[in-house]
Amino acid sequence: MGAGMPLTDDERLRVAHPADPRPTPGQDAEPLLVVEGLRKHWRGRPAPTLDELDLELSPGEVVAVTGRNGTGKTTLLRIIGGLVAPDRGLVQLDGIALGTRRRAYQRQIGLLTPGDRGLYARVTVARHLDLWARLALLDTQARAAAISSVHARFDLADIADLRVDQLSMGQRQRVRLALVFLHAPRLVLLDEPATSLDVVALGFVRRAVDELARRGGMCLVVVPEGADPGLEAGRALVLRDGRLERA
Amino acid sequence: MSAWRPQLAAAAGIFQRDLTVFLSYRWRLGTQYVGVLFSLAVFYYISRLVRVEAFATPTAYFSYAAVGVIILQVLQVTLDIPVAVRQELVAGTFERMAVSPFGPVASILSLFLFPIASAILTMLVTLTLTAVVFGLDPSWSRVPLAIPVAAVGALALGAIALLFVAMIVRFKQAPGAAYVLAAISLVAGFYFPVELLPWWLSWASDVQPFTPAVDLLRHLLVGLPLRASAWGDVARLVGFSAVLLPVGVAGLSLAIDRSRRLGTLTEY
Numbered sequence: 464m465g466a467g468m469p470l471t472d473d474e475r476l477r478v479a480h481p482a483d484p485r486p487t488p489g490q491d492a493e494p495l496l497v498v499e500g501l502r503k504h505w506r507g508r509p510a511p512t513l514d515e516l517d518l519e520l521s522p523g524e525v526v527a528v529t530g531r532n533g534t535g536k537t538t539l540l541r542i543i544g545g546l547v548a549p550d551r552g553l554v555q556l557d558g559i560a561l562g563t564r565r566r567a568y569q570r571q572i573g574l575l576t577p578g579d580r581g582l583y584a585r586v587t588v589a590r591h592l593d594l595w596a597r598l599a600l601l602d603t604q605a606r607a608a609a610i611s612s613v614h615a616r617f618d619l620a621d622i623a624d625l626r627v628d629q630l631s632m633g634q635r636q637r638v639r640l641a642l643v644f645l646h647a648p649r650l651v652l653l654d655e656p657a658t659s660l661d662v663v664a665l666g667f668v669r670r671a672v673d674e675l676a677r678r679g680g681m682c683l684v685v686v687p688e689g690a691d692p693g694l695e696a697g698r699a700l701v702l703r704d705g706r707l708e709r710a
Numbered sequence: 711m712s713a714w715r716p717q718l719a720a721a722a723g724i725f726q727r728d729l730t731v732f733l734s735y736r737w738r739l740g741t742q743y744v745g746v747l748f749s750l751a752v753f754y755y756i757s758r759l760v761r762v763e764a765f766a767t768p769t770a771y772f773s774y775a776a777v778g779v780i781i782l783q784v785l786q787v788t789l790d791i792p793v794a795v796r797q798e799l800v801a802g803t804f805e806r807m808a809v810s811p812f813g814p815v816a817s818i819l820s821l822f823l824f825p826i827a828s829a830i831l832t833m834l835v836t837l838t839l840t841a842v843v844f845g846l847d848p849s850w851s852r853v854p855l856a857i858p859v860a861a862v863g864a865l866a867l868g869a870i871a872l873l874f875v876a877m878i879v880r881f882k883q884a885p886g887a888a889y890v891l892a893a894i895s896l897v898a899g900f901y902f903p904v905e906l907l908p909w910w911l912s913w914a915s916d917v918q919p920f921t922p923a924v925d926l927l928r929h930l931l932v933g934l935p936l937r938a939s940a941w942g943d944v945a946r947l948v949g950f951s952a953v954l955l956p957v958g959v960a961g962l963s964l965a966i967d968r969s970r971r972l973g974t975l976t977e978y
Contacts (some may be wrong), residue, residue, distance in 0.1 A: 485715060490947055500911050505973065541973075541976060545808070545809050546805060546808055546809055546972040546976050547970055547971075547973050547975070547976065548967070548971045566811045567808060567812060569809055569811045569813070570811045571935065572809060574805075574809050576802065576805055576976070578802070580801060580802025580803075580805075581801070581802040581803050581805060581806050582803070583727065583731065583801070583803060585730070585731050585735075586727060586730055586731065586734075587730075590730060591881065593723060593726075594723045594724070594726070594727050595806065595810070597716075597719045597720040597722070597723035597812075598723065598806070598807065598810035598811070598812040598817070599810060599811055599812075600716035600717065600811045600812055601716065602715065602716055602719075603719070605875040606719075609736050612930065613716075626734075642806070646811075651961070672766070682901075
C-alpha cells in the first residue's frame, strides 16, 4: 500500500470496518456441520456435479469455496440449505440430518441464493422483514428484536418504507442479506454475497459474519474462481471434479 | 394454542403480503367488480327476454343465475392460486418459503387465505349489486349462514387447486385448469338446472362438490328451494372436502419432494 497508490476496495473496507478478532475454532471442537459422501448427478450432465464430497465446519468457522463456473458450488449450498435433494450422502447440522426434523434443521439455516431474485417488487422492505421473521416462526417479541437488529446491522432505516421496485440493486442485495441473518441462523450459506454491494455494504456483511462466528455460528461462502468473497475466511477450498480440495 | 401461534402468524403474514400486493394495483378492486356487474347485467336481460317452464318469473331465473355468477367468481379466484404459485417460482420467492421453518406446503396452503377472503367479499358485493342495481331481494338474514358454506365450498375447490399447484411445481404447467372451470360451470348448474343435462352427463353433477355448494348457497342467499335435503348437501360438501384436501396436500408434498430432486424448485 504505497503512498499515492489508490486503495483497492478490500483495503478500503478493512480501514473503514476493521474486522473484530475472530476466535480460532478449537482444534478439538466437534464439527457442527458434517457432509459425507455427497453425490449429485444432474440429468443431461456427463459426470456427477458433486461426487463423494466431504466437508466439515466447526463452530466459529468461516469457509470460502471457489471453483470454475459450473463446478457445483451453488448446488452444494442448495443441498446444504435444503432446497435440492442429493442423490446420496449425509448432511448433518448439529446432529440433525437433512431430510429429518425439517423445521428444526431449517431454523438453523440462512441461505443467500445468487442473483437478485426472491423479493416482492411491490412490497416494502419493512413488510419483507416482517414476513420472513414470521416464516422463521419467531414469536412476536423475537420478531421485533430480530427486525430491529438487522435494521441496524444492514443500515435499512432509510429504505424500510420503500418498495423493492424503488431500490437500487445494491440496496436489494442488502435486504436479501438482512433476510438471511434475520432469524439468527447457526449456519449461513452465502452464494456470491458481494454482488452489487458497495464497500460500505460489504462492511456490513463482514461484521454480520464476524458476529455470527463470535457466537459460534458458521459461514460457508461460495464465489467463482478469482473473485473476492468480500469476507475474511479462515479456510479456503476449491471445488474441482465434484470434490473439495484445499486452495 | 401457543404452539400454533407462530404458524398462524406466518400464515397471517402471507395473507398481509397478498393484501398489500393486491391493493398496490389501485384499479384492480374496481375493475374486478365492474366485470361482475356486466355479468349480472347479461343474465338480467336474458331473464327478461326468455321465459322457461322451470322458472315461474324472470326474477326467479335472474336470482338463480346471479348465484351462479357468485360461485363462478369463487371458482375463478381459487383456480388463480396455481398461477400465483407459478409467479412465486419464477420470481424466486418460493425458494425462500421452501427453506423457511414454516415450509413450502404450509406456505402454499396459506396462499389460499387471501383468495378465499376475497371470494367471500366478492360474494357480498355481488349480492349487494343484485339488490341495489337489479332490484333483487336477497335473504340478508341468512347471509351469515352462507359464509361458512362458501368457505367449505372454497376448501373443496382449494383441494382441486392444490392438485393443479402440484402439477405446476412438478411439470411447470397445469394445462387443465381452464377446462375444469368450464366443465364445472356446465355440470354444477351455475346458469341452468342440472336436470336439463342429458342422462349421459347428469351423473357428473353428483360426483363433485360444487352442485351441493351451489344448491345450498342458492337456498341461503336468494331463498330458492333445495334440490335435496340441506343436511344431505352439507354432508356431501364436507365429505368431498374431507377426502379431497388430504389428497391435494399429499399430491403437493410429493411434487415438492420430486422437484427438490430434479432441482426445479430453484431453476424453474
